[in-house]
Amino acid sequence: MNRRKFLAGSAAAGAILSTAPRVQAAASDRPAILGGTPVRRNPFPSWPITDEQEEKAILSVLRSGKWNRGMGQVVNRFEESYSKLMGSHRCLATANGTSALLVTLNTMGIGPGDEVIVPPYTFVATINAILQVGALPVFVDSDGETFQIDARKIEAKITSRTVAIMPVHLGGNVADLDTIMAIAKKRNLPVIEDACQAHLAEWKGKKVGTYGKAGCFSFQASKNLNCGEGGAIITDDPEFTERSYAFHNNSRRRATAGYDFSYVAKGLNLRLTEFQAALLLTQMTRLGKQAGTREQNAQYLTQMLTEIPGIAPARMYPGCTRNAYHLYMFRYDPGHFAGLTRAKFMEAMAAEGVPVSGGYAPLNKEPFIVNTMESRGFKRVYSDRQRSQWAEQNQCPVNDKLCSEAVWLTQTQLLGPRSDMAEIATAMRKIRNSASEIAKGS
Known part of the structure; x- marks a missing residue:
C-alpha cells in the first residue's frame, strides 16, 4: 500500500472498505481501562509452536x-x-x-x-x-x-x-x-x-x-x-x-x-x-504456512486500521513483494485520540487484552556509543575531533519523532484466526471513542 492510499484512508475514515468489515465500537461500550469488558480474554497464540x-x-x-x-x-x-x-x-x-x-x-x-x-x-x-x-x-x-x-x-x-x-x-x-x-x-x-x-x-x-x-x-x-x-x-x-x-x-x-x-x-x-x-x-516445516498466515492477517488488519484516524500502519515500498511481519508496526497520533498519550494508549490496549509495545528508543543517542568511543582503544584510532563531532553528525530527527509515535504488535499476534484482527481493531476504536475520558482519568 502506498502513501496516497494511506492518506486517502485517513481522510475517509468513515467509509466502509469492500474487503474488510467495518469494526465500530458502540458508544456505550466502555474501555476496559475505565471498568468496561475487555475485547479479549483469551491469550494470543503461544510461541514457539512444537509437536x-x-x-x-x-x-x-x-x-x-x-x-x-x-x-x-x-x-x-x-x-x-x-x-x-x-x-x-x-x-x-x-x-x-x-x-x-x-x-x-x-x-x-x-x-x-x-x-x-x-x-x-x-x-x-x-x-x-x-x-x-x-x-x-x-x-x-x-x-x-x-x-x-x-x-x-x-x-x-x-x-x-x-x-x-x-x-x-x-x-x-x-x-x-x-x-x-x-x-x-x-x-x-x-x-x-x-x-x-x-x-x-x-x-x-x-x-x-x-x-x-x-x-x-x-x-x-x-x-x-x-x-x-x-x-x-x-x-x-x-x-x-x-x-x-x-x-x-x-x-x-x-x-x-x-x-x-x-x-x-x-x-x-x-x-x-x-x-x-x-x-x-x-x-522450517511450518515456516511457510506461518508466514502466509501472518501476511494475510496483517493485510486484513491494515485494511481495518486505515479507517481509524490517528493510526498509520507502516507503509511498504513498491518493491517489497513479501513482508515477513516479525513485527506489525504503526504510528500513533494522540491528536486524533483527544491528546491521549502513547503510554496511556498502550496501557488501555493491554487492558483490552491486546498487549503492545512502544518499540525502540533512538539508538544514535544511546550513551554507550559515546562511552565506547572514549575508551582507550577508540581514542588511539579516532581523533578528538572525530569523537567530539560524532553525535552532532549523527542526528536523526525523523527517527526521533518515529520513536515517539511507534507502536508494535508481535508476530505471534498475527498467527491466530482472522477474528483476532477484528478484535485488535475493535480495541482501538473503543479507546478512541472514549479517549477524552481516559485522558482525564490519567
Whole structure:
C-alpha cells in the first residue's frame, strides 16, 4: 500500500472498505481501562509452536552422542536446506544473529578506522557488532512511513572511511533495496543485509539477504524461525563462506579428515550446535504456512486500521513483494485520540487484552556509543575531533519523532484466526471513542 492510499484512508475514515468489515465500537461500550469488558480474554497464540517432531529430532541428536558441529551432520543438513530455501549458493550457520553480523564484518576485514552506514531504528546488536570490530556506526535517518532506513539520505553520509552499507529489514519489512544497491554499485561499497527479523521477506520476488555480499539472519527465541539462539549467513561467494567458516571455527578450516590444528587467521568459536540445527529443521516445516498466515492477517488488519484516524500502519515500498511481519508496526497520533498519550494508549490496549509495545528508543543517542568511543582503544584510532563531532553528525530527527509515535504488535499476534484482527481493531476504536475520558482519568 502506498502513501496516497494511506492518506486517502485517513481522510475517509468513515467509509466502509469492500474487503474488510467495518469494526465500530458502540458508544456505550466502555474501555476496559475505565471498568468496561475487555475485547479479549483469551491469550494470543503461544510461541514457539512444537509437536513430536521437535522431541524426536532432539532425542535423535542426544542418542547419537554427536552434539557439536564437526562430529555430526545435522548442522550441515540445515545449511543445505536453508540455502535452498533462500535461493543462495552458500549458508553458514552461527551461534546467533549477532555472531552472523560479527563473522561477516570480520570476513570483510572491517575494523578500526572504518565507518559502516546503518539505520538508527534497529536492535542494538547491529551496532554492537560494528563497535566490537573497532569500526564506527554512521547513522542515516529513518523513513518515518516505512520504519526503514531512508535510502535517499545514504549517499550524503558516505566518506572516504565508509567501507560498507548495512541496511536492516526491520520487522520483516524490506528496506529500499533498489536505491541502496544502486548507491553501493556507484560507490563500490559492499552491502551487508541485516535480515535478522526478515525470514522469507522478498524484494521483487527474490528473498532478502540475497542482494548484498551477505545476508545475516537470527533464530533467537522471538524470531519467526526459532531455535532459542542461532543465526546464519547466506552468500553466493564460496570463498567468502570458507573464510567465514574459519573465523567462526576459531581460525580453523573445515577438516577433511580427523582434527586440523592449522590456523588461517584470527577467529572465535561461534558455531551452532547439532541440537539447535535439529530444532531449525523441524521448525522450517511450518515456516511457510506461518508466514502466509501472518501476511494475510496483517493485510486484513491494515485494511481495518486505515479507517481509524490517528493510526498509520507502516507503509511498504513498491518493491517489497513479501513482508515477513516479525513485527506489525504503526504510528500513533494522540491528536486524533483527544491528546491521549502513547503510554496511556498502550496501557488501555493491554487492558483490552491486546498487549503492545512502544518499540525502540533512538539508538544514535544511546550513551554507550559515546562511552565506547572514549575508551582507550577508540581514542588511539579516532581523533578528538572525530569523537567530539560524532553525535552532532549523527542526528536523526525523523527517527526521533518515529520513536515517539511507534507502536508494535508481535508476530505471534498475527498467527491466530482472522477474528483476532477484528478484535485488535475493535480495541482501538473503543479507546478512541472514549479517549477524552481516559485522558482525564490519567
